[in-house]
Amino acid sequence: MARKTKAEAELTRQQILEAALHAFHVRGVSRTTLEEVAKAAGVTRGAVYWHFANKTELFFAMREQISLPLLDKGHSLILAENLADPLDGIEQSILALFQAILESERVRQMFEIIFLRCEYVDDFAGVLEELNKPGLQFLVDAELAYRRAQAKGTLRDGLDPRALAMDTLAFVRGLFHQLLASPEEREWPRRIPAMVRAHVALRRAQSPCDPAAAESAGAALPRRTRRQ
Amino acid sequence: MARKTKAEAELTRQQILEAALHAFHVRGVSRTTLEEVAKAAGVTRGAVYWHFANKTELFFAMREQISLPLLDKGHSLILAENLADPLDGIEQSILALFQAILESERVRQMFEIIFLRCEYVDDFAGVLEELNKPGLQFLVDAELAYRRAQAKGTLRDGLDPRALAMDTLAFVRGLFHQLLASPEEREWPRRIPAMVRAHVALRRAQSPCDPAAAESAGAALPRRTRRQ
DNA sequence: CATTTTACATACATGCATGGTTGTATATAC
DNA sequence: GTATATACAACCATGCATGTATGTAAAATG
Structure with missing residues (x-):
């Protein structure tokens, strides 16, 4: 799709973090799939991999925030x-x-x-x-x-x-x-x-x-x- | 292979439990594969599935013991x-x-x-x-x-x-x-x-x-x- | 001693999670 | 205004874990 503005990109980043919080809470960290996180955030796995290298970094970012x-x-x-x-x-x-x-x-x-x-x-x-x-x-x-x-x-x-x-x-x-x-x-x-x-x-x-x-x-x- | 005696079967059961303890400890419960447990116990996955229905039951048995x-x-x-x-x-x-x-x-x-x-x-x-x-x-x-x-x-x-x-x-x-x-x-x-x-x-x-x-x-x- | 059950090993089918690649339209930099 | 970097979506290849089904030889049963 089309490229988003910086503010919009930051928003989807936050949405991904929020989706990860809920997904991890419901399914546990190891069982949660990045596909689930992406879907809950309203994006695809591509977006998740764009903002975070992998599940581990997503977890660390979520926790730290x-x-x-x-x-x-x-x-x-x-x-x-x-x-x-x-x-x-x-x-x-x-x-x-x-x-x-x-x-x-x-x-x-x-x-x-x-x-x-x-x-x-x-x-x-x-x-x-x-x-x-x-x-x-x-x-x-x-x-x-x-x-x-x-x-x-x-x-x-x-x-x-x-x-x-x-x-x-x-x-x-x-x-x-x-x-x-x-x-x-x-x-x-x-x-x-x-x-x-x-x-x-x-x-x-x-x-x-x-x-x-x-x-x-x-x-x-x-x-x-x-x-x- | 050949069928084991009841005492031998109980022994392999204990070996599987012991192997599960170590495998879970090293790799975490969700990441441990029944294949790993089996190999550590010196048997195949067939033996594990014979003694325990799945990983969950294996975990419960290990903990309870x-x-x-x-x-x-x-x-x-x-x-x-x-x-x-x-x-x-x-x-x-x-x-x-x-x-x-x-x-x-x-x-x-x-x-x-x-x-x-x-x-x-x-x-x-x-x-x-x-x-x-x-x-x-x-x-x-x-x-x-x-x-x-x-x-x-x-x-x-x-x-x-x-x-x-x-x-x-x-x-x-x-x-x-x-x-x-x-x-x-x-x-x-x-x-x-x-x-x-x-x-x-x-x-x-x-x-x-x-x-x-x-x-x-x-x-x-x-x-x-x-x-x- | 014949039959059945046990205690596994082996093989197979399935699904799914991951990571990488490519495509693309647009924001941004110059 | 052109070039480039950005922010993703869509697609693909691979591997691996699970569960089940089948084979089998010996122990248990009578």
Whole structure:
């Protein structure tokens, strides 16, 4: 057919990416055919091969487009300056991540593809390291946040920031997978914020030997009003 | 060729399962060809099709054979009676799970296949529910264990057993995925037990206003001697 | 000992996904 | 305004994975 203008070409590129997202989500990465992607995007395989060298590059492009903004936001939230309590930064960044998944169909589908509909071998083995990088970044950021909280006295005594960071990372990752593995559960929007807050609350300092304070700080489902 | 005796047939069945484990691990489930499995097992595709209807059934059989014993062991450990502290049951069952992965190549490969080399669509969508079942079981068991600890006074005050169980499940699942995602890390054998013990230690009761006790109970890397 | 069933190996038919090639009409550069 | 690069569509060749059908020799059955 006729040649398209640059803007139109970019549009079909986006349509192909969007079609790939849905196709990968429904059929899994390896079973999806570029023919399916093309048809869903309203083009032929020729167009797909024009914009992307092969299925692997299409996958990487799709993933990158959706995940990069999320990582930036999380990183900036956790280490936000001028926080009354650095633990709030940890709490907020985790909450933001899960809210993004709960609110955006696209984001959730992308993560479902990455964690449940992709086989990490051959070309895709490299993605694993990519997936670890945000985790390592969170580990560093969280440890620093915990250390700041320790300095400010908002962290419980006797806890090691590094160990806490690893524990929190495991918690986030696990909750992540639980959410992705059972997306039909309608309680998540209420349950997840409660679990995240309970997780952080376990680590907050409590006035020693003050029963009232201990109760509010250690409660499993604290109804604290959000700061900031 | 010649017909084999029943014992020999069972042996080739096991060889096929073993070959499938390795093939799935190296090439991913969807990319592995039954021809590859057959060749690795020293038979032809005819033998594979004789013992298993198709790749899906082969996958299920492989998974079931390895995972069933693990689930039984974990369940019995967490709810073991006559424990001085029910929290030790939680700790021990989690430790046993990770030890199984760290010690057995077969077990680790099986989990890597399940979590990193399989796409959960079509025939395999049902596996997701299977994967959730152990989690739900652990949730029930852990909540009960936390409740028992609460009754015995070994649990910190102000904590909700149900919320704790969900938190611990998320922690275990997350640590699980971290371990599987970076198996080359040689520190896991030391790090994981420390993290598990630190996780449980955060929830143990501490004698209020006793600095010495608080320090030992809340320490991030407690060197407690194992009970039982 | 005759019959049947078992435990495979071998061969065949089918479909489909991939990658490459070619064609082409138009936007863009000069 | 001409030349060239662009943005695809259409066509083709190849290979490979699956499933099934058939062959077969020995074990199991009675």
